[in-house]
Amino acid sequence: MNTAMHLEFTSQLDYLWALMPEAVLATGALILLLYDGFFGGDSSDNRAVGWGSMVIIALAAVANVWLMGVEEVGDTGMVALDGFRTFTNFIFLAAGALIVLISFDYNRREDIKDAEYYALLLFALVGMMILAGSRDLILIFLGFELMSLAVYVLVGFNRKDPRSSEASLKYFLLGAFASAFLLYGMALLVGSAGTTNIGLMGVMLNAESAELLTVMALALLAIGFGFKVSAVPFHVWTPDAYEGAPTPVTAFLGAAIKGAAFAAFIRIFVLGLGDFHAQWEAIIWWFAALTMIVPNLIALVQNNIKRLLAYSSIAHAGYLLVALIAANTSGMASFLFYLIAYTAMIVGAFAIVLVLAGRGDRYQQLSDYDGLGWSRPWAAALLALFLVSLAGLPPTAGFVGKFYILRAAVEAGYLNLAILLVLTTLVSYWYYLRVIVNMYMKPSAEAREGVAWAASLRTVLAVCAIITVLMGIFPSWPLLKARQSVAGLRQATEQVVETDPLTRR
Amino acid sequence: MLREYVPVLMIFAASLGVAVIMVVGSQILSNRRPTPVKSEPYESGMPPIGDTRERFAVKYYVVAMLFLLFDVEVVILFTWGIVFKSLGLFGYVTILIFLLLLVVGLLYEWRKGALEWER
Numbered sequence: 296m297n298t299a300m301h302l303e304f305t306s307q308l309d310y311l312w313a314l315m316p317e318a319v320l321a322t323g324a325l326i327l328l329l330y331d332g333f334f335g336g337d338s339s340d341n342r343a344v345g346w347g348s349m350v351i352i353a354l355a356a357v358a359n360v361w362l363m364g365v366e367e368v369g370d371t372g373m374v375a376l377d378g379f380r381t382f383t384n385f386i387f388l389a390a391g392a393l394i395v396l397i398s399f400d401y402n403r404r405e406d407i408k409d410a411e412y413y414a415l416l417l418f419a420l421v422g423m424m425i426l427a428g429s430r431d432l433i434l435i436f437l438g439f440e441l442m443s444l445a446v447y448v449l450v451g452f453n454r455k456d457p458r459s460s461e462a463s464l465k466y467f468l469l470g471a472f473a474s475a476f477l478l479y480g481m482a483l484l485v486g487s488a489g490t491t492n493i494g495l496m497g498v499m500l501n502a503e504s505a506e507l508l509t510v511m512a513l514a515l516l517a518i519g520f521g522f523k524v525s526a527v528p529f530h531v532w533t534p535d536a537y538e539g540a541p542t543p544v545t546a547f548l549g550a551a552i553k554g555a556a557f558a559a560f561i562r563i564f565v566l567g568l569g570d571f572h573a574q575w576e577a578i579i580w581w582f583a584a585l586t587m588i589v590p591n592l593i594a595l596v597q598n599n600i601k602r603l604l605a606y607s608s609i610a611h612a613g614y615l616l617v618a619l620i621a622a623n624t625s626g627m628a629s630f631l632f633y634l635i636a637y638t639a640m641i642v643g644a645f646a647i648v649l650v651l652a653g654r655g656d657r658y659q660q661l662s663d664y665d666g667l668g669w670s671r672p673w674a675a676a677l678l679a680l681f682l683v684s685l686a687g688l689p690p691t692a693g694f695v696g697k698f699y700i701l702r703a704a705v706e707a708g709y710l711n712l713a714i715l716l717v718l719t720t721l722v723s724y725w726y727y728l729r730v731i732v733n734m735y736m737k738p739s740a741e742a743r744e745g746v747a748w749a750a751s752l753r754t755v756l757a758v759c760a761i762i763t764v765l766m767g768i769f770p771s772w773p774l775l776k777a778r779q780s781v782a783g784l785r786q787a788t789e790q791v792v793e794t795d796p797l798t799r800r
Numbered sequence: 801m802l803r804e805y806v807p808v809l810m811i812f813a814a815s816l817g818v819a820v821i822m823v824v825g826s827q828i829l830s831n832r833r834p835t836p837v838k839s840e841p842y843e844s845g846m847p848p849i850g851d852t853r854e855r856f857a858v859k860y861y862v863v864a865m866l867f868l869l870f871d872v873e874v875v876i877l878f879t880w881g882i883v884f885k886s887l888g889l890f891g892y893v894t895i896l897i898f899l900l901l902l903v904v905g906l907l908y909e910w911r912k913g914a915l916e917w918e919r
Contacts, residue, residue, distance in 0.1 A: 307890040325904045332911030 302367045302376060312365065313374045315358040316384055317421050317428075323351030324417035331410035344410040345399055348417055352392045355420075359384045373431040373492070375562075378780030380428035382631055383558045387427070390551040390638045391420045393758065396751040397646045398543040404654055405453055405541065412452055416547070419445035423551060427558035432481045432491040435559050439477065439523070443470055446552060450540040456656070462539025469522065469532045477519025483512035493567035502570035513575045516563065517582070523556035524612045527585040537605035542652065545601060546645035549608040550638040557615055561630065565622045572622055579620045583712055586613030587719040594726045598661050600648050603726060604641070607685055610723060611637060617716055618700045621707035624781050629699035631777035636684070636692035636766055643759030644681040647674050650746050664730060666739025675734045677756055684763045686727040687720050692766035699774065862914055873902055 302309045311318060327347055335344070359381055367376040374380075395413065402412065422442030429435050447470065451463025485491055487508040488499045500509060522529040537545045564575060587610060594606035611633075618630040651667075651674060652658050668675040684691035697720065704713040766773055841848060880887070880895050887894075909915055 325901070328908050329904060332908045 302365055302372075310374070313362075313367070313372065313376055315362060316355045316388075317424050319355045319358045320351060320417050320421045320424070323348070323354065324414045324421070327351070327414045327417070328411065331414070335410050341402070341408065341410045341413070342399060344413050345395055345402075348395050348413040349392060351417060352388050352395070352420070356385065356388045359388065373429060373434050374425075375428055375430045378782070379558070379562075379627075379631075380424075382777065382780040383427040383554065383634070384424050386554060386631075386634055386638060387420055387423045387551050390547070390554075390642065391416060393638075393642045393755050394543050394547045394551075396755045397546065397642070397649060399751050400747070400749045401541060401543050401649055405656075406455070407452060407541070409452075412449070415445045415449050415452075419449065419547070419552075423555035426555045427562075429559075430493045430562070432485060432493065432563075435563070436478060436481060439556075439559070440474065442552060442555060443474065443523075446544070446548065449544045449547070450536055452544065453541045456539070458539040459541065460539075462536045466532050466536040473519050473522030473529065476515050476522070480512045480515030480517075480519055483508055483515065487512060493563060496567040497570050500568075500570070502573070505571060505574055509571070510574055513564075513568065513571060514578060517575065517578050520556055520560040520563075521582055524553050524560065524615070525586075525609050526582045526612055526616060527589045527609065530586070530590065530609045530612075533609055534602045534605040537608070538599060538601045542601070542645055542649035542656070545605075546642045546649075549604070549641045549645070553608070553612060553615075554634045554638065557612075557619070557630065557634070561619055561627060564619065565627065569622060576620060579616060580709075580712070583613055583616035583620055584715055586610070586616055587715055588613075591719045591723045591726075594723070597726070599659050600661060600664070600730070601659055603661070603730070604644060604648070607723070607727070608641065610719065611685075613719070614697060614700055614716060617704050617709065617712050620712065621700075621703040621709060623703060623707050624778065625699065625703035625706055627781040628774060628777040629696065629703050631780060632699055632766075632770070632774050633696035635773060636696045636763065639759045639762035639766075640681045640684040640691075640693060643756055643763065644678060644685065646752060646755050646759070647678045647681070650674070650748065650752065653746065661730060661733055664733045665737040666734070668735035670739050677760055679731050679734065680760055680763060682727045682730055684767070686724050688724075690764070690767045692763045692770075695767055695770040699770075859917065866909065866914065869902070869905070873899075 302313055327344055330347070331341075331344060335341070362376070362384075363378075363381050365376055394416065398412065398416075401407075419442050422438045422440070422445060425438030426435055426442055427438075429438060447463055447467040450466050451460050453459035481491075484496070487506055488496045490496060490499055518529065522532075525533040537548060540548060564579075568575065590606040590609035590613070594603055594610070597603040597606060615630055615633060618626040618633065620626075648659070651663070651671075664675075667678075680691070684693035687693045687697040689695075697716070701713050701716060704710075704716070837843065876898070877895070880891060884891065
């Protein structure tokens, strides 16, 4: 990057530049739809569309690299141009690419022919990037809905499977309800702050004399986001949706969507309403505590691997909530670090579950994994690696991520939550290790037909495994990058406050 | 500002009042001699043959959905038309992009056969 481009938002074209990665993705998704409409026919194999979406994701990543060199000047942009946004964009794009790669074989096996699967995936990615990168409540809601609507459809995409339709309907009904909570909270917040801009909100509101209106807005927003990140007690949809959804979509739900909702959660609560920490702390504390305890206990008695991973994913939301409540630079950096690690391990784990389940997703019980260590040593070893990382044992990325969250919590003085995190992690060892014990210490189940490991799937598994191990051994570089991104985040907000005519004193 | 809506409120009040007068008035003034035929839902109409909660073909829902989409489009176009001059070229290009999105959707529907009734 020779000279950094400056965006002042004086010309309307600047908005296009600021939204370049999203624009590339959205245009690409539209072209995919048109291609499918005019040239797709009823081809039984939509590999062309799948590879097309990979190319589009790569182009969006290039645009995102270009965006790193762009700086915004002054003004309160609706879209943030900071390190936090580019960082999360990269994670979402990488997750999207991994999901596309594991979808190829799944879609062929389960006879999912429609090319709009990939288009919807891209639209959901656009929604996530808008959600995590905007600095304005209206745009955040727009991203939230764009992401959610695409995913409701994706969850029910396996139309021949009644479980998939059931999951989609449950997710949609509860999700629409949660969106209403979120929107109501935003309306109250705008009513009390007089602005939709998150950067200005902290200045317009006086935390010393918080009105009832603001506190109610905080509670409603916490419910709306709590649903999307599946925090207890708003988690009941999670196991059903995760179990019924096509397995690549389950991985997508677990990795990217949760991350996007968390990013917006952090932007609103830590940056916009950071002064209100004393008010929202009590709500989020209970969310975090319950979200760590409840799913870890329920997961102990699960016998379906997808449900087990769903409860594990709820528990991870609890650990991330600890990073959120710490509300310091370490907390946010550890969130970003954990997001990469979590994406790698959950996509890897679900990729193996996807292949082993066989046609029609028949083999999903824990008993189907008996003796796998001897009949399929590679699959078992990789699954064991991902599970160990999810459990948070060294030397994996999961361990380092949990360690950083613990440090952030202790720095912020939340010793009780840190102790709870350690205790619930100890409980969680039981159910992760139970799968591994099944794989290595039980006699093999009845012989099954062999499964094909396509090249795309092997690539995904290799990438996920390498990330999981490397980030466990050399965590300093990604953590440094995460810290730099978060530092930019803080700076940008302060800049907004200083240069906006509304707040200049 | 709220005062502008007083006529709307008056229409609501008037229509509610008329409805109440009709229902309550007929209760007070009428003579009742009910017979089984009279107490049927449609006294001089067809004899009822089944439940009203019929299942509709899913095609109707597709049409309703497409209708809603273009209905919302018109709502947005109206609001844009009001401030067309002050938004200038930027507003024009923005609304063109919006229409382009909808046209892509329409083309997709057409190619996928959502607009065909008999299939």
